[in-house]
Amino acid sequence: MSADPQRLAALQSRLGYTFRDPELLRQALTHRSFGATNNERLEFLGDSVLNLAVAALLYAQPPASEGRLSYWRATLVREATLADLGAGLDLGACIALGEGELRSGGAQRASIVADALEAVLGAVFVDGGFDAASALVARLYAQRLRAVDLRASAKDAKTRLQELLQARRLKVPAYSVVATRGPAHAQEFDVQCAVAELGLCSAGHGPSRRAAEQQAAQAMIEQLAAGAGWQP
Numbered sequence: 001m002s003a004d005p006q007r008l009a010a011l012q013s014r015l016g017y018t019f020r021d022p023e024l025l026r027q028a029l030t031h032r033s034f035g036a037t038n039n040e041r042l043e044f045l046g047d048s049v050l051n052l053a054v055a056a057l058l059y060a061q062p063p064a065s066e067g068r069l070s071y072w073r074a075t076l077v078r079e080a081t082l083a084d085l086g087a088g089l090d091l092g093a094c095i096a097l098g099e100g101e102l103r104s105g106g107a108q109r110a111s112i113v114a115d116a117l118e119a120v121l122g123a124v125f126v127d128g129g130f131d132a133a134s135a136l137v138a139r140l141y142a143q144r145l146r147a148v149d150l151r152a153s154a155k156d157a158k159t160r161l162q163e164l165l166q167a168r169r170l171k172v173p174a175y176s177v178v179a180t181r182g183p184a185h186a187q188e189f190d191v192q193c194a195v196a197e198l199g200l201c202s203a204g205h206g207p208s209r210r211a212a213e214q215q216a217a218q219a220m221i222e223q224l225a226a227g228a229g230w231q232p
Contacts, residue, residue, distance in 0.1 A: 011089065015139075017135075028116065029095050031115075033106070046118035049122060050077055052134075053137035058072055061145075061150055062150060080215060082114035083117075121137065156214060160217070170197050175213045178191065189206055189211075191204045191206075191212035191215075202220040
C-alpha cells in the first residue's frame, strides 16, 4: 500500500520542506518491492547529496584533520544513524512496500528506512536544489552535530572497541555472520558483535563482512556509552 496524502502532508511538515512536485516525495518513499517505479535512483542521488552536505557541516566546525573529519562523516551517514533519523520522522509509516515486505516488518527495517531517507534527500535536491537539501540535512543533524567532538579518535570502530575492552581487562569481542542476502555479486551481510563477559550483543549490516563488523562494533561502543558511561 502507498502512503495517503495526509501522511505525506504530515511528513513534509516534520521535514520542514514542502515539495513543489509531490510525486517526487511519493517516489522517494516507494520501495522496489512495490513496483518498477521506485526510490533506488533517488537513493543513489541522495547518498551523494548527504555526504557533501555533512562534509560541509563538519568543515564549518573548528579545524580538524582529514582523518577525524572522515571518521565523523562516516559515523553520521552510516545506516544506523540514518535509520534512527528516519524513525524520528516516522518515515516507515510512509513507505510504500510490497506485501511480502509488509508482512516481514519491512517498514521498521533499518536498511529500508535509511535508504528511504537518502531517497527523500535526493528528491529534495531535485525539487529545490542543493541549498534546500543541505538545509534539511542541517535540521536533521542539528542535535548530533552539537555532540560531535572533532578531537575524538579517528581509529576505526573495531579497533576502538577492542581497546575499550582491553583497557578493562575484558576479552575481545566475537563477530559472527548471522545472515547474507542478495545475489553473489551484490551480497549484503548481517553481523552480530558479542561481548560475552558483559552479556551484550549488537548488530551491523553492510555490503561486505568487514563493513558490517565495523557497524556492529560502532553500535556496541554506543551501547556501552549509553549503558555504562564508557567513552572510547
